Amino acid sequence: MSAAGKAPLQCADCPIRHRAVCARCEQDELQMLEDMKYYRSYDPGQTMVWAGDQMDFVASLVSGVATLTQTMEDGRTQMVGLLLPSDFIGRPGRATAPFTVTAVSEVTVCCFRKRPFERMMVTTPHIAQRLLEMALDELDAAREWMLLLGRKTAREKIASLIAIIARRSHDGTSLPSRHQVDLPLTREAMADYLGLTLETVSRQVSALKRDGLIELEGKRRIVIPDFERLLGETGDDSDGGPLI
Amino acid sequence: MSAAGKAPLQCADCPIRHRAVCARCEQDELQMLEDMKYYRSYDPGQTMVWAGDQMDFVASLVSGVATLTQTMEDGRTQMVGLLLPSDFIGRPGRATAPFTVTAVSEVTVCCFRKRPFERMMVTTPHIAQRLLEMALDELDAAREWMLLLGRKTAREKIASLIAIIARRSHDGTSLPSRHQVDLPLTREAMADYLGLTLETVSRQVSALKRDGLIELEGKRRIVIPDFERLLGETGDDSDGGPLI
DNA sequence: GGCCGTCCTTGATCCTGATCAAGAACACCG
DNA sequence: CGGTGTTCTTGATCAGGATCAAGGACGGCC
Structure with a gap:
């Protein structure tokens, strides 16, 4: 954790700028x-x-x-x-x-x-x-x-979660057409996030893979060949969903 | 919550004190x-x-x-x-x-x-x-x-909603042992709140009535003969749930 | 009163996702 | 290397809630 240049707009030696407290600090x-x-x-x-x-x-x-x-x-x-x-x-x-x-x-x-x-x-x-x-x-x-928890289907929930993590891990920048995402969560954690069981999560991930919407590299890395098409599975309107 | 002493702590002619803006205003x-x-x-x-x-x-x-x-x-x-x-x-x-x-x-x-x-x-x-x-x-x-949307059963959802509305309509004051609540919502609105269908809401309300947990006076007024017992159906721990 | 529209209830059936169960993939470690 | 524990996948079955359908209760209004 090295100190940043001069008069940094961030806490002295933090590698990130804390969104909360530093944006306008003197x-x-x-x-x-x-x-x-x-x-x-x-x-x-x-x-x-x-x-x-x-x-x-x-x-x-x-x-x-x-x-x-x-x-x-x-x-x-x-x-x-x-x-x-x-x-x-x-x-x-x-x-x-x-x-x-x-x-x-x-x-x-x-x-x-x-x-x-x-x-x-x-x-x-x-x-x-x-x-x-x-x-x-x-x-x-x-x-x-x-809305996701109350009204979306299991498939829509999984697609939404992957889309959100993809978007958040790129934090605002536009996504490359063929995007890799490192899923930080186990199947069980995904289930707890989505209000599902881990078996259902596993099944739906497999289904999305079978349908060519995602590819798996190992268990935790996902490749999204066509992000727009994945968004089509989320149930959200085109502008994209939340950014949890 | 009456105006404290002098210089009323509320906007001049509003019948309630706005929680947001007036609490400490001069x-x-x-x-x-x-x-x-x-x-x-x-x-x-x-x-x-x-x-x-x-x-x-x-x-x-x-x-x-x-x-x-x-x-x-x-x-x-x-x-x-x-x-x-x-x-x-x-x-x-x-x-x-x-x-x-x-x-x-x-x-x-x-x-x-x-x-x-x-x-x-x-x-x-x-x-x-x-x-x-x-x-x-x-x-x-x-x-x-x-938590309610992702993990509770239909019965728990209904019990939770009734408990919350009961608590909110009494806004902090303790509940009388036999409490009347005016449900401001249609069955459909309740369903939209709970992530259920209106038929399921109707069935579960009937079931709670059948089990003596609530009584109905007309469609929209509910009497809760034993609030603690209703809380036992919410799935929440004893201290009670949210106050949405 | 009789009619109509809205809201609610109840029944029959279906289907999505939960549950129960077994085994595969993989990492870690002696 | 094999053993062990964790994570993941897949199958079989079950059940809770959705869906489809019909009719009842109630209020408003002529």
């Missing part, structure tokens, strides 16, 4: 963030935060993939969010975590101690505005996902 | 809100905002019930939010509405012109903070709903 504000920050790492499968835990920090995901999940007493679980690098974790103004956060791969987060962060929010209004923007983005994504 | 700020506000009314079934519409206002629901819905080309629709009095509508900083808003009953909203409201947000930081809090509440509720 040098002295960046220094405040430096003073309250520290790094943590997690192994694949490790739970970073349990639902209900006291949280004395907020954080930004630097590298790796993590999930937000919710579990019923009898073990039924539903993933309610997928965290990729630059995503924000935690709630200023809330004492406890509402959902469980689990590392899917090797994960590094950049944490900010919560009290100082909250104090800084009061004096630095654009941070609250940026957090509001992010919360509204997440809210829109969650609501799009509600 | 007299001069309330005057600014007065200057940018106007009222609109809608009839039952009337669509207030279409997904994709340009929106030049934000608003607070004063009376009535409205829904936030999303529709696929083939007509499958999913409700993604239920708006009750004091709920906020619209997004500062966003040009267009992401979802369709429809009045379920007679609805009155108090609108604030968006540009002045956004300008006010810059100079009045606690407004952005309050909006952030509300967005986080909605986000939590949406994610709880994802």
